[in-house]
Amino acid sequence: MDVNLRQIRAFLAVVGLGGFTRAASALNISQPALTIRIRQLEDQIGLKLFDRNTRSVQLTRVGQELLPVFQRLMRDFDSAMADIREFSEEPRGTIRVAVLPSFAAGPLPALIADFRTRNPRVSFVLKDAVGKRVLAMVRNDEVDFGIGVGGVDEPDLDTIEVCEDRLVLVYPQGHAAGDLPQATVPVISQFPLVLMDKDTSVRRLVDEAFAAAGSIATPACEATYMSTAVSMVRAGLGLAILPASAIEIRGFTDIATRPIDDVGFVRRIVIIKRRGSSLLPAVEEFTKALLAAVTGCRPASGGCLDLQVENGGAKALAMGIQGQ
Amino acid sequence: MDVNLRQIRAFLAVVGLGGFTRAASALNISQPALTIRIRQLEDQIGLKLFDRNTRSVQLTRVGQELLPVFQRLMRDFDSAMADIREFSEEPRGTIRVAVLPSFAAGPLPALIADFRTRNPRVSFVLKDAVGKRVLAMVRNDEVDFGIGVGGVDEPDLDTIEVCEDRLVLVYPQGHAAGDLPQATVPVISQFPLVLMDKDTSVRRLVDEAFAAAGSIATPACEATYMSTAVSMVRAGLGLAILPASAIEIRGFTDIATRPIDDVGFVRRIVIIKRRGSSLLPAVEEFTKALLAAVTGCRPASGGCLDLQVENGGAKALAMGIQGQ
DNA sequence: TTGCATTTATAAGAAATCCATATTAATGCA
DNA sequence: TGCATTAATATGGATTTCTTATAAATGCAA
Structure with missing residues (x-):
């Protein structure tokens, strides 16, 4: 028995609109196509769902009994798909980060607080760890990414420069x-x-x-x-x-x-990620936000984390300090 | 977003078997076909589900979060389909019958009792009604079928001879x-x-x-x-x-x-059904059982309901009498 | 009763999809 | 460095699905 979602949708459309022609146009298919879909569904389940002739389309008793089943099925499916869509559109989930203690106690809290006001469905798990532990946690997939010291050159890890820390x-x-x-x-x-x-x-x-x-x-x-x-x-x-x-x-x-x-x-502060490992959209968003926040104090512009220049990144940093 | 059940099944198969090749053979499709299905799913939801290379296939964080969603979806769907299958295989539901009082008080209870021992998930609603009321109730779809007196010749009703009643x-x-x-x-x-x-x-x-x-x-x-x-x-x-x-x-x-x-x-006792109206499988089963039970006392064999001959039908009748 | 209008069913060719075979590319392992 | 394994790609073919055109049925009205 291989019932399709399209067949179920067709069934519900016919029920809802009370006819094949109307339902077909609502589904953006031709009426014969709909006729075939309904017949396929009936054949698959071995039960007649409609008593139909050229003048009327009516649910059979079986159709009446099955209608709520199909309705619930489609509702569940659609709501699950809506959830999934939100996953890509509105970041959510838990971001796990391994962070150097200095960074965890410094700019990070403010960055997280700011990020969470914009993405309230994202939660964080921070693991502060020194030097190589950060690498190990990233490698073991204990965290989604790490914030550590640059200069690592492991084949299975990617690094992104964040800033310098004198x-x-x-x-x-x-x-x-x-x-x-x-x-x-x-x-x-x-x-x-x-x-x-x-x-x-x-x-x-x-x-x-x-x-x-x-x-x-x-x-x-x-x-x-x-x-x-x-x-x-x-x-x-x-x-x-x-x-x-x-x-x-x-x-x-x-x-x-x-x-x-x-x-x-x-020391160069870098984001460390596992190579070839896809992250939650929320994680991508957050690292993007992190990099944007430190733009003003990144190596390219000669700045580093302890600079208190006038920009978003520095403000975030200042907030972090106050927040502590 | 048009996600298929086949795509979801493919996803679950890859997760369950930990590889495309194994999953493909389990799904009875070729490995390239499976690759395409998974890619379709990923494209549809706009999220990468597996990090894969030629040596390993691993769920992404997104995949991990979505796995239970897809699992629940498939479980719900499959169990709904199993329910539907039972509908055709094991009669169930409520049978509504309009019956002449004499038949309702006579052979019917025993027939119902016997039928329910074989089909415990079928319940009955009996409406005893005289003459034309039986016809009306059938026509108005108040009942699934009627047991009434023959000689009706309405264009929208079908009759099946059951037996004669002197x-x-x-x-x-x-x-x-x-x-x-x-x-x-x-x-x-x-x-x-x-x-x-x-x-x-x-x-x-x-x-x-x-x-x-x-x-x-x-x-x-x-x-x-x-x-x-x-x-x-x-x-x-x-x-x-x-x-x-x-x-x-x-x-x-x-x-x-x-x-x-x-x-x-x-008087000829007949089953009266709406023409062109599909009944519950349970109803079909029951009318078949009813006709089989009265075989020995049907008009063709010269019998009628008050005969107490030695066969299933007559026994059912006797039971009905005792049961009263 | 007879045509008309409406609606579903059927037929057939076209379009789209899906699939399998063959091949390539990548990667861990010996 | 070669081998074995596995996923990705390419391509032609098979299947499915769709649309258009047409037929058949049926209620309604004249």
Whole structure:
């Protein structure tokens, strides 16, 4: 038994309009085509649905009994299709993102809040993770995409540049580091340093930048969390090197930051996606919105995340900070 | 958006079997055909459902979200189709019948009981009605068919002979009528008669038979219900002329019956259906069963309803009587 | 009763769709 | 690097579906 939706639609049209000719024109087919469709349906189910002659078309008892069945079937089908259509037209679903803690605590909340006012049926699951964990979660399909540090070159992952995030020197207000004419690796190395844990992308970057400058980063203290590192700086244990975007260094009057005058003290923030993996439309929308929001502070325009220029992206960033 | 059931089935097959080739062979189509079907579906809904290359086929996030929707849709559809199939295979529904009171009180209950043991999902609505009311109810589609008296010749109604029902003379046990060599109209006319109401088919028949014999039926008493007529006979008010099948004349030891030896004192019981009107399969089944049950006492074999011969029909009749 | 108008059914050729075979391209694995 | 497997593509053919034209039936009106 191979009943078509078109056959069912034809049946309902004939019932609704009370005749083959009218129903056929409503369905935009010729009357003979409709006659055949109805006959096919009747043949398939082995039951006569209409008693018809040239003057009248009437449901049989069987037709009467089956009418509500077919009606419900078509209603269900059409509403399911409407749901599916909304899927592509109005983003919805759950977006799962793996994010570096600094980004998760920084600009992301404001971006999400903004996105959700425009797409209320989208929900988010944020997993903050350091360095390689972001990659792993993307690869294992635990998340739809990741926001991590650039420089990955895995064959199964695609990256999209988002922005740059400078590493800055964090020092106590009034510290000698603030008065130096230049903050370079050799100069910095002379102070005790509070560095991040070896597992973090920040530390990897610091190590690489020191190595590039012919030096080795030697920590006086190590911290896993940036807030801990900041506390150490405030306690006078040393100078920290942290992302300029890090929310943890804001809001304190007793510490200051300054850029580091060596190449390499910058990390590229990228969106990381599995190659050849289709995402929810909502995810596409969101990454688009994310990129648009940071337009003003993307590498091409020389900006980076800690810039507070006047544009949507920077505003979103500011909101994120306030929101925290 | 014109999504097919075949497309949905194809989608579910690919999901279930994890590959196009396997799914195609399960669907009894070629792999390229399946590829096209899936692409059609994706094009129709504007969403990619699988991430596929030559080595792996995996649901996209969208596919994962839509899978249960499609599953439910197919399940609903298939179960509806199974219901419809049962409609033709196992009779079900409500059969509405208009029946002469004598038939309704006589053989019908047993027939229905027997039919319902074999077709438990069929229910009955019995409307007992006299003479022309049966015709009217059939014509107005108040009932699926009627059981009435033959001789109707309406262009919009079909009749099927069921059996004959003799009219018999009902007289008190020991009454002189029992000793008559012949019970003919002239003889009967000499006794006071208890006749049925003018509206009944029995009375019409009696009037016609008397007229055919050159006489006029003159009632000493008239009754609307047969049980009343019987009571009148038992009270000695006269002789009644009633259908041999009438349940009201059975079970009494103080009355007796005998056939009337004139032509015309027989009514043909027929099934009456609207011409060109399709019935529930259950109705077709039931009328078939009805005709089969009365085979032994149909006009062709010279029998009639009051015969108690040894066959299914007669047994059903007997059951009907006991059942009352 | 006879034509008329309306409506469904049928016929046949045309259009569209769908499908199967053969082939290509891609990709993991040995 | 070659092999085996699998999905995508191309193409011609088969099937289905449709439209147009026509026939048949039926209620209605003259």
